[in-house]
Amino acid sequence: RKEVEQDPGPFNVPEGATVAFNCTYSNSASQSFFWYRQDCRKEPKLLMSVYSSGNEDGRFTAQLNRASQYISLLIRDSKLSDSATYLCVVNLQGSARQLTFGSGTQLTVLP
């Protein structure tokens, strides 16, 4: 089983739609969680951290479910510019491997 698993997609949604991505992680001792965004032929960039109580940043909402070991990202009122690959990232406290990246979920927002 992979340490971090994501649905690769692709997700094709119309502009204005709400879309949600889930990510599961295998190690219950994981301590911190992030969502990164990667545009085509660009580097991954931090989108938002994921806090235990859930957090929101504009149209983006991130949630963590420790009992089920998954995190989610919700995008409301999607824009064409949201088209990208979204990477789930997990940090195991004290892990020699540091951050573990999922393989990413590809989103295309259609006009």
Added chain:
Amino acid sequence: DAGVIQSPRHEVTEMGQEVTLRCKPISGHNSLFWYRQTMMRGLELLIYFNNNVPIDDSGMPEDRFSAKMPNASFSTLKIQPSEPRDSAVYFCASRITMSPQHFGDGTRLSIL
């Protein structure tokens, strides 16, 4: 603020040649990471340094790959001899402990 700086941005070379990728981390960051990204395998961690010391190189594919960090502001990833299967985008990233990583623009490497 200057981000992570990588060079070159693109490299095309013939198999068998030595390739050296360079990275300057963000000033003050104490950890540096080298990643490789391909369509087939996604983003793979090759090696990371903490305070200039290599901590985990288990992701380095084979002996042809080597990485150094002689000081806090510079690191290299070397491939010798290079092979076509090494073609990928190589990213360098840096961070302060337990904070998110910041990535450089990457080096697009093509081995012919």
